[in-house]
Amino acid sequence: MKNQVERWGVFEVRVDGPQEGNPFVEHHFGGIFRGKNETVQADGFYDGDGVYKVRFMPSFEGAYTYETDGDFPAAQTTGEFFVSSPGDGNHGPVRVANTYHFAYEDGTPYYSVGTTCYVWTMQPEAVRQKTLEELSKGYFNKMRFCVFPKHYIHNFRDPETFPFEGTPVDNTGLSEENFSYNVDFSGNDWDFTRLNPEHFRRLEQAILELQTRGIEADIIVMHPYDRWGFSAMPREADDLYWNYVIARFAAYRNVWWSLANEYDLLRAKTLEDWEHYAALLCEKDPYKHLRSVHNCVAFYDYTRPWVTHCSMQRQDLYRHVEYTDDYRTRYGKPVVWDEIAYEGNLDMGWGNISGQELTRRFWEAALRGGYAGHGETFADPEHDILWWSHGGALHGESPARIRFLHQILTETPGLGLKRGAGSFDEIVGVPEIGDSGAYEIHYYGFGRPSFRDFHKDDRASYRVEVIDTWNMTVEDAGVHSGKFRIALPGREYMAVRIRRI
């Protein structure tokens, strides 16, 4: 193995061990990693074919030593390695910063613009490559995706891999018309004590591909769209699965934990279950990656101490991201809108809004001091490949606008915005910390003003720019002082940026 790794990279120790019996439950392997500033104990995992691995993400530079251990002779190893400075684009894991915002561990601000491709890792190679090609365009810096395969409308094909050894229920005859959440899992034959390493290797590969592109991997560990019974396993199976997921993935710096998608639809699970999984994460993840859980109807109690940020789905057709400032107050944590309806043309309202409306929701969320997430659901009768679930090609108009918003956010001072004072018909975003009069973005959403009047300090000068959030332009509107009027084009989705100079 390499004896050098960069800070926040993955240092892995691999040993060969017993293959007989069931190594997933009959053996254990782990390691202790010691540097000047930290000592980390990490569980290992069985990767099949007699191979055991343990992974470690160093948070500091310099010399480290390690010892591995287990219940078989080859498990005992020791060694040394050196942690070098992080490479280009490696800023460490994302952490909560300024209460309502995020920054990478090296202090670089992280302005979340997410997307969702629930089961892209389980699609054929060509689809995965197309997904990566789209992701390389820099539209998004977070992606939500599942560990388990998905059974739902537009998701009746079997995945390329399953998480457990066994035989899935026959998928013949499944269709949109007969889809139901009330599935009888008895047609399946799984051994929940034997995981399928290939399934998890694909996920790791995905995490790394995202990492290369500057994208956080928001891993959805459980979800209700299930015909295989993975959403209703007994506690011991859940624990084996959760420990395996944590042992394999936690050392990747771009991992976030989403306990579930739409936790409130998992009929077999109770709040006690979710708190149990959260406790496992708090105990087993040495790196304290971001943790949340996503709702369908009822918000989780985001005040729970283990919840690092709100991961929200809208609860109302008309007003949702517009509550961002209220929810910041209610929960005192970052507000991330992971589901606010998708750009597309499906029959259902969650999947058929316009690119304009989705982009508007992103701006509303951002200027109120929160963050939004994208998804795309254009019907594809020929291949039934929808970005929201499978990845593939993007067809919508919002991704380029989301990238543009992200560029605007990276130009804000400090770390994160909050809603500033403004009239009833605008959203004013100002820096979370500092002199809010020195930097403002006024946003008019679906309003179409042909001008706006401003009244700033008449002893100071302000650089004013007109931002067309849809056409992605920034036009200089001059330097002004005191009272001044800015001409606008009478179109929707305009903003004005004012910076004191």
Add this chain to the structure above:
Amino acid sequence: MKNQVERWGVFEVRVDGPQEGNPFVEHHFGGIFRGKNETVQADGFYDGDGVYKVRFMPSFEGAYTYETDGDFPAAQTTGEFFVSSPGDGNHGPVRVANTYHFAYEDGTPYYSVGTTCYVWTMQPEAVRQKTLEELSKGYFNKMRFCVFPKHYIHNFRDPETFPFEGTPVDNTGLSEENFSYNVDFSGNDWDFTRLNPEHFRRLEQAILELQTRGIEADIIVMHPYDRWGFSAMPREADDLYWNYVIARFAAYRNVWWSLANEYDLLRAKTLEDWEHYAALLCEKDPYKHLRSVHNCVAFYDYTRPWVTHCSMQRQDLYRHVEYTDDYRTRYGKPVVWDEIAYEGNLDMGWGNISGQELTRRFWEAALRGGYAGHGETFADPEHDILWWSHGGALHGESPARIRFLHQILTETPGLGLKRGAGSFDEIVGVPEIGDSGAYEIHYYGFGRPSFRDFHKDDRASYRVEVIDTWNMTVEDAGVHSGKFRIALPGREYMAVRIRRI
């Protein structure tokens, strides 16, 4: 005078009387009108030049007699007249029907689609004629307008007439930039005891012009946009004014009473004042025309017994007509959204939404069992003539769509719609009374479904039509039964109408 009038027409008795002194306060005149089914006592009014008039709207056909009386000899007259059947387009006054809806007194349903031209009656003749030309196109069947002139942005020119004798404050130097609600009225010199009949004749002419076009005259008796002091008169002046307004206008069948526009902005008035004006109306208007009062921020207490319907302005940028069903429940009366932002491009959010968004709001209100109102505020730097205030030419895209919605409403069975059962992402309008499964309009608003599935009774047949509420088309989608799928174009603002046959 004519001795014949049609039912719900105006029968007027005119006498010559004293001109000396102040006839507005020193003399009184009135009449009693008797038919087989009613006896009505009505106050008269002084119309200038020694002319006194009293007006009566008969609610029944057949032979009537009258006696007039007053404190001068010529006031005593008697006579007979005959009330004939109503002419074409004369359906009587609009009344509340089915709790949440309206019908003309002859039982014809009235589906309100309103507009607003606050002070159109005080504009130059050419503007008034242009307004009437637009109104002849049948876009609207209610108009809100004021008795008093308006002082507000885009409203600094003096009106062509004033309601009182006297001299107005100089309007030189008034501009958008220095507009304020905090006006010193002391530059005015009015005699609040002497009304200006010409001002009121113009309003009567307007009421009749609207009546001819099938448009209800929603008269705004008071409002806060004032530099003359009309919003802050003493109680005696208010009473003289209110009595005069009622005596002149009440006999016109298309009159509705709006006590005020944005009552909560009249700083000189209290709730007791509003209840006092309402009591005057209840006492003095023999015909019980519809009565309400319109808010800026705080809704009036629409549960007050004198309030016949809610006259609402939105209280939130994002969700307002979407509360129609809630407000029906709260108030148990018709919900009329008289202000939900205007199509236009003004700087302020109340005056710059798109025609699409305004039309969407009309549909949301209608299918939830309420009614919406239009306004138009496109900046007009050259003439500063905006429909919302002055009338003139319409420039927007919504009026034709509003007329189309009205046509759809007239095709519904029974009298009025209410929100029916539907999924979370659609608004389903069904008849207020009767079998809701027999007639449904499903509306998708800003959603863009490419199809929708339906599940109706499989023992019945249903005629299905696809309505494009923006492009104003109705396309036959066949006859269906049981479960069926309807193809849609994946555009915003679509609806599906389903009728059992």
